[in-house]
Amino acid sequence: MKIATWNVNSLKVRLPHVLDWLAANRPDVLCLQELKLEDKSFPSAEIEAAGYHAAFSGQKTYNGVAILSRSALAGIGHGIPGFDDEQKRVLAATVNGVRVICGYFPNGQAVGSEKFAYKLRWLAALTEWLREELKAHQRLVLTGDFNIAPEDRDAHPDWKDEIHVSPAERAAFAALTGLGLADAYRLFPQDDKSFSWWDYRMGAFRRNFGLRIDHILLSPALRDVCCACTIDKAPRKLERPSDHAPVIAELEL
DNA sequence: ATGGCGCAGTGGCTGCGA
Numbered sequence: 001m002k003i004a005t006w007n008v009n010s011l012k013v014r015l016p017h018v019l020d021w022l023a024a025n026r027p028d029v030l031c032l033q034e035l036k037l038e039d040k041s042f043p044s045a046e047i048e049a050a051g052y053h054a055a056f057s058g059q060k061t062y063n064g065v066a067i068l069s070r071s072a073l074a075g076i077g078h079g080i081p082g083f084d085d086e087q088k089r090v091l092a093a094t095v096n097g098v099r100v101i102c103g104y105f106p107n108g109q110a111v112g113s114e115k116f117a118y119k120l121r122w123l124a125a126l127t128e129w130l131r132e133e134l135k136a137h138q139r140l141v142l143t144g145d146f147n148i149a150p151e152d153r154d155a156h157p158d159w160k161d162e163i164h165v166s167p168a169e170r171a172a173f174a175a176l177t178g179l180g181l182a183d184a185y186r187l188f189p190q191d192d193k194s195f196s197w198w199d200y201r202m203g204a205f206r207r208n209f210g211l212r213i214d215h216i217l218l219s220p221a222l223r224d225v226c227c228a229c230t231i232d233k234a235p236r237k238l239e240r241p242s243d244h245a246p247v248i249a250e251l252e253l
Numbered sequence: 254a255t256g257g258c259g260c261a262g263t264g265g266c267t268g269c270g271a
Contacts, residue, residue: 009270010260034270036261061261062269107270147271164271199271200258211271243259243271 001098001253002026005214006235007033007145007197007244011064014242015043017235022050025232027248028070029095031102033145035064042066057088065091065102065144075099083125090126092133098222098253099137101130103144108169111162119147123172130179139253140219142181145244147213148173150183154212156193164211181217184229184249196231197244205236216249225252 004027008014011032022030035042035058047054047068055076058064065088067073077092079085089104103126108119134140148169149155155165163169177183185194195210204210218226228250236245 013260034260109270145271161271197271202257204258213271240259 001028001096001251002248003029003031003098003100003141003143003216003251004246004248005031005033005102005143005145005216006246007104007214007242009034009036009242009244011035011043011066012037012041013240015046017238017242019046019050021235021246022052022068025248026070029100030068030246031100031143032066032068033064033102033104035066036061037064055091055093057091059086059088063088063104065089065104067091067093067095067100067102069093069095071096080122080125080129082129083122085122089122094137096253097139099133099140101133101140101142103142103146105145105147107147108163111166111168116163120168120172123169123175127172127175127179130176130181134179134181134219138219138221140181141222141249142176142217143215143247145213146173146215149211149213150174150215153192154195156195156209156211158209159211164213176217180220182220182223184216184218184223184226185212185231185247187223187226188229194231196247198236200243214244214247216247218249222251226250227252
């Protein structure tokens with residue numbers, strides 16, 4: 001099973017890239033973030049024509065998540081149970097016995113801001129929910145745009161902002177891995193300065209001034225069968241790219 | 254020089270992302 005995540009920064013604008021990428025890579029599951037469109041505008045026909053089922057949770061202008069799958073999606077769940085939130089950031093579904101949770105984690109804007117407090121509240125709620133989900137689902141994937149670079153090696157050395165690399169955010173990430181979830185990318189040797197996001201400005205991609213903030217976390221049963229995890233930088237080189245690159249994990253299932 | 258780029262909304266600009 002090949003499972004991927006990609007923050008597309010507007011599905012409307014990026015649909016051609018997504019369709020091309022699905023055709024070229026044929027993942028079993030693709031989790032999308034930052035759809036920036038309402039459910040009524042979701043491109044269901046195009047996704048279906050590409051051979052994929054879809055579950056989605058969108059809103060106007062901001063946020064929005066989707067799970068695309070070659071097999072049928074079951075047990076679709078919206079949001080974090082018990083956490084009231086108008087922002088569409090979480091979608092869960094079961095595919096061939098694997099519980100897939102797609103998340104667009106809050107940005108946080110600046111350490112100490114109102115949005116930062118919301119980010120930490122959101123992360124705490126997610127973690128408590130995942131604790132229960134892991135009891136119910138032996139095979140579980142938590143994936144998406146985490147907006148956290150878990151270690152120093154996951155951020156360009158010149159990254160000056162505290163957001164995405166602050167101790168509080170990294171502690172929240174560690175709380176998730178503390179539940180037994182493994183960062184699939186770090187199960188394998190990787191190049192130095194491996195990132196999944198690059199600012200549109202300042203020639204950041206050309207200079208590889210980036211962050212690794214898009215992740216695939218695996219429950220113990222899936223970690224044991226994970227045979228590869230890579231970042232595909234090719235779509236970031238296209239005309240009008242998303243600022244994020246897809247991350248792909250391969251599971252021997 | 255605190256911007257730069259890109260997207261959405263109902264705009265000639267602002268808010269936001271990371």
